[in-house]
Amino acid sequence: MGSADVKMANDCLIGLAISGGNDKGELASGMFENVAVERTPPTPPEKPEALTVVADGDRIKLSWTNRSADQSGIKIERSLDNELFYEIADPKDGVNQFLNTGLTAKPYYYRIRAYNTGGYSDYSNTAHATPLANSQREPREK
Helix, strand or coil: CCCCCCCCCCCCCCCCCCCCECCCCCECCCCCCCCCCCCCCCCCCCCCEEEEEEEECCEEEEEEECCCCCCCEEEEEEECCCCCCEEEECCECCCCEEEECCCCCCCEEEEEEEEECCEECCCCCCEEECCCCHHHCCCCCC
């Protein structure tokens, strides 16, 4: 019959359909042979580098360097004890800063990793900072 190369989005559904029958309401049957969908997932992206955190009042600003052009986004994780980390944000590709707000005066530890459809990168370095309590926050200029 033929073949075709079609560019598609990262996620898509593929199906084959057949229709037909006769005037007695009997359905037609069909068989498909030699049908294949081939896809090789990309390799996971390189890990982000140079994660830094800076406390500013009751906020902590994270900054890092993205090393991969083929990442889909970044997973940001935080810990209170530098052992058990939880994901707190999932900014999309191209982002290299994040502002964690509404924090109390205790140490916060952060790590990040990039991802794409091929998987996750290794984790970045771990960085930590301790914000000031709300009452200690310096007024900001507008």
